[in-house]
Each structure stands twice: as structure tokens, then as C-alpha cells.
Amino acid sequence: MAIIRPFNGVRPTEELAPKVAARPYDVLSSEEAKVAASGNPYSYYHVSKSEIDLPEGIDTHSQQVYDKAAENLHRLIAEGTLFSEAQPAYYIYKLVMNGRAQTGLVCVSSIADYNNGIIKKHEFTRPDKELDRINHIKTTKAQTGNVFLAYNDVPEINALIDQWQEHHPPVYDFTADDGIQHSIWVINAPAAIADITSLFAEKVPCTYIADGHHRAASASLVQKEMEAAGKVTSVENPVNYFLTTIFPASQLAILDYNRVVKDLNGLSAAALLSQLDYDFTVEEIGHLPQQPSMLHEFSMYLEGKWYRLVAKDGTYTTDPIGILDVTILSNNILDKLLGIKDQRTDKRIDFVGGIRGLGELVKRVDSGEMKVAFALYPVTIQQLFDIADSGNVMPPKSTWFEPKLRDGLITHII
Numbered sequence: 446m447a448i449i450r451p452f453n454g455v456r457p458t459e460e461l462a463p464k465v466a467a468r469p470y471d472v473l474s475s476e477e478a479k480v481a482a483s484g485n486p487y488s489y490y491h492v493s494k495s496e497i498d499l500p501e502g503i504d505t506h507s508q509q510v511y512d513k514a515a516e517n518l519h520r521l522i523a524e525g526t527l528f529s530e531a532q533p534a535y536y537i538y539k540l541v542m543n544g545r546a547q548t549g550l551v552c553v554s555s556i557a558d559y560n561n562g563i564i565k566k567h568e569f570t571r572p573d574k575e576l577d578r579i580n581h582i583k584t585t586k587a588q589t590g591n592v593f594l595a596y597n598d599v600p601e602i603n604a605l606i607d608q609w610q611e612h613h614p615p616v617y618d619f620t621a622d623d624g625i626q627h628s629i630w631v632i633n634a635p636a637a638i639a640d641i642t643s644l645f646a647e648k649v650p651c652t653y654i655a656d657g658h659h660r661a662a663s664a665s666l667v668q669k670e671m672e673a674a675g676k677v678t679s680v681e682n683p684v685n686y687f688l689t690t691i692f693p694a695s696q697l698a699i700l701d702y703n704r705v706v707k708d709l710n711g712l713s714a715a716a717l718l719s720q721l722d723y724d725f726t727v728e729e730i731g732h733l734p735q736q737p738s739m740l741h742e743f744s745m746y747l748e749g750k751w752y753r754l755v756a757k758d759g760t761y762t763t764d765p766i767g768i769l770d771v772t773i774l775s776n777n778i779l780d781k782l783l784g785i786k787d788q789r790t791d792k793r794i795d796f797v798g799g800i801r802g803l804g805e806l807v808k809r810v811d812s813g814e815m816k817v818a819f820a821l822y823p824v825t826i827q828q829l830f831d832i833a834d835s836g837n838v839m840p841p842k843s844t845w846f847e848p849k850l851r852d853g854l855i856t857h858i859i
Contacts, residue, residue, distance in 0.1 A: 447563060447596070447649040448555035450686055451533035451638050455587070455856040456616075457487070461526055463619040465489050466627065466851035470590060471574075471659075472798065475505060487526050489853025491517040492589055506577055511584035518585050518856075527856070534633045535641055536855055537606055538690050539615075541626040542848040547696035548606060550641065551629075551855055553686035554594065554652070556668045559661055564594065565653045565833035568841055570662045571789045578663030588664060588688040588857040591850045592657035595826065598693040599648045605640060617854065625848045629855070652691055653833050656846045661687060667859075688857040690850055694826050700799030701736070701823045702845040703806055704774070705815040707793045710784040714748050717782060717817070724777045725754040734803035737822040741770060744820040746806050765831045770821045771843045778819070788841045796842035799823070 457465040467489035473481070478494035490497060495514035496505045503510065521527045536551035558564045582588060609632055617629040632638060654661055664687035671677050671684050709717050721727050725743075730751045737744050741761070743754040761773045779785040785794050795815070797805050806818035824844050832839055 446647065447645045447652050448558050449550075449552040449642060449645050449689075449691070450555075450681075451535045451632075451642075452553045452683070452686070452857055453530045453533055454536060454551070455522065455527050455529050455858055456854060457527055458525070459616060461487050462617040462854060463621070465521075465526065465853040466619075466621060467493055467853050469849055469852055470494055472849060487521070489521075489589070489851075492521070492585070493852050506573075506580070508580070508584070511580050514581060514589075515585045518587060518589070529858070530631070530633075532633055533638070534631050535638060537610060537630040537632065538850065538854075539610070539626075539628040539630075540848040540850070541628075542624070545698065547692055547698075547848070548610075549593075549690040549692035550602075550606065551591070551688075551690045552641075553683070553857055554592070554689040554691075556665050556685050556687055558652075559665050559687070563651050564661070565651055566658060566661075567654065567829050567833045567837075567839050568658045568843065569789055569838050570658050571841070574659045575663050575666065578659050579666055582663060582667045582859070583670075586859055588660070588859060590657065590660045590688070590852055591855070592661045592664075592687060592689045593655045593846060593850060594652040594689050594691040595655045595694050595697055595829075596649050596652045596691055597830075598695050599644065601648065602641070602644050603693060605637070605644070609637065621851070627851055627854070652689075653830055655692070655697065655829070655844065656849075657689075664688075683857065684859045686857070688855070694830070697826050697846065699823045699826060699829070700845040700847050701821050702771075702799060702842050703797045703803075703818065703820045704779070705795050705797060705806060705809045705818045706779070706783055706785070707814070708783075708816050710782065712782065717747070718752070720782055721754060721778070724760040724781075725756055728753045728755075734807060734820075736803065737770075737820060740768075740822050741773060742822060743770065743774060744803070746803075746810055746818040746820075747816075749811070765828070765835050766837045766839070769824065769828065769832075769839060769843065771824070771840045774819055774821065775840045783817075798845040800845065800847050 464487040470493035478490040479497040482488035482490040492514050496510045538551050539548040615628045615630050620626045668684050741756040745752045756773050785791045809815040
């Protein structure tokens, strides 16, 4: 069963919370973060994307970047922008996007649960991205990025969280510049804390990583290293836990996660279209982008034109992995035709979250940076659970969840 704990969150003062709040470090570039933080010394990008405060062109994985992140985090605390909660607490985090709300519980989850499969994964991680987060955690001595977990709804937990919101005011309630509303409540009553801890231990057999596989893996590896060095002296040591926000599955929505590829693996555009005919029904749909409308349908952008690709019978299996559109694309196009064997490590492929829209795919291809783009139909939350339960993993970057949690609103010091 799921082990969670309250913790002394480090968070901003109420008036500065909107200025501190930053999108997750891995959804925007250094250049975008620099623009977003311009003129704002409170922005958490100074911690999560600290290269913005260093000379242009610096290696973002250099120790200088991690040292700057630690310096900036300590500055925000010393100046009073961030403070530590007086008592261990849980937090309720509600996000509203386009009229749709989702409400989760911010806590620290057990790294032992992660290691033992109580927290279930659906993706492999990339070693280079793990190392980046490991160095960031070790240098800042903090988990600055939240891991987004999901669980099958438990009515008692939903009711308790709803009741707390009804009877207590939020400590933060603001709308970010992208139109997403962020509201946070502090649960600091010992009885309520005990009830939540017990409900998870009794009624939540497992949780699922929705977003943040690299953050979770890195927290685990840091804990292992510190334990081996004799620095973990008790079960309740903060390093034995990692920062999570846990949402009931019924409230979540997954967007598409699309692909762009740098070249056609020696094929001409005409040859690629011809070879696609073996496994797909191919239809040219013109110059205007069009989202896939159903499972096993893809949109492809190539040399200024969009095409609809529909997978033919026999090109996929019906097991939890084989039926996924990301698997169909991987097996029948990326691997078979374009020679991309491992999407985690191949530098010829990149991933574009659906929140950026199909226009981003057009931009990346028309600029000459990429040669072809593929848009996919979104994975469902049940597909994610089925795959994690089966012990399998999806191809990398299969899911894109929105809205995203903001970094900086709650930090876990280890």
C-alpha cells in the first residue's frame, strides 16, 4: 500500500507566489526561460533553469549551473521570498484549465515504494537526464521539481479533500499568464493529516507516475548514494522521500505527444510515402494541419503537406503495449523506415508536447531543422494504468499531461 508523509514545505509568501511560480524545467528551453524570468528576481527559473543567469552558451549540465541553482535557492530563502512551513503539512493543489479542474494532494512519497514497484512506471528513463537531476538535487540539497502521480479514485480521500477546501481559505489563488488558475491549501491539522496518511496506507494499493519519471528515478539514485555513504540515519530521513502531487484518475486528461525527425534515413519523400503504403492507408489532406480523430490514425507533415495515415489490420497486436499508437508508429515507421531503434538515445528524433499545437510541428519542419513530423492520438489514462500494471513500459514520451504543476510553489529540502 502507498506510503506518504506530510513535510515542511518551502514555499513563497502569498503576495510573491505568482512571481515565483514557474513552469516545469523540462517543458521550455533556456532561451524561453530567460525571457519568462526577465525583470523578475523572484522567478523560480533562477533555480530550475539557472543557466539563464550565466554567460550565454554555457553547458547547461556543467557544475557551474548547479552551483548557481543552489546559490539562487539560498538567496530566495535568505531574502524571505521563500520560507519553511513551521509544522509538517499536506497541501491541496487545484488547477483549472479551460474550465476543467483537477485537484491533487502534495506530499512526499516513499522512495522504497518507488524501488519496490508500489509506485508504478510506464516509461524508461534516459541516463543523461537522470544525471542532470541527480546533480541538481545533490547540489541544491532539494527536490525542486514535483513528480505527478495518479491513483484510482478513493471516495473517502476525495471527500476529505473537498471538505478541507470548503472550510478553509487557500494560501494561494492566482491565474498565471497562460490562463491556468493555481490554488493551494495547507492541511496542518494533526487529525486530518493522520486520516489522509491512513487512507492512503489502507485504500491505495499503488500509484502511477503520470509525469516526472526522471525526477523520481533521480531522487531514488540520490537516496541510494547517500545511504551507501552512511548519511541516512533513520527511516524518516527526508532523503527517503520525494516530492509528489497525487491526483485521482477521474480528473486527469492526457494530450498527444508528437514526434519530429531530422532526416528520412536516406529516403526521398516519394520513397517514404511509397513504403508507408505497406502498413498504412495514406491520404493527402492538404496544407492545413489536422489532428488525428481516433486510435490508430496519424497525421504526418512532410515537405509542406499533411497526410492522414491509418494503420492497416495486422500491423499491430492487441496486447497493452502493441495496441498503442506510439508502438505502431515506433515499429512501423520510426524503426522500420527511418532507422530509429532507441528513441531514448537517438539524437535524430525530438518530442513535441501537444500543448504546443500542430503549428509547432510545422515550424520545426519548415525551418529545415527537421524533415518530417508525426502527430498522434492521445493515450488514455486506462491504457497507462494497464501498461504499468502489466510491468511493461511505453515508448518514451508517450503521454503529455495538462495542466502542469508549477515549480517553486512547494519545494522539498532533503
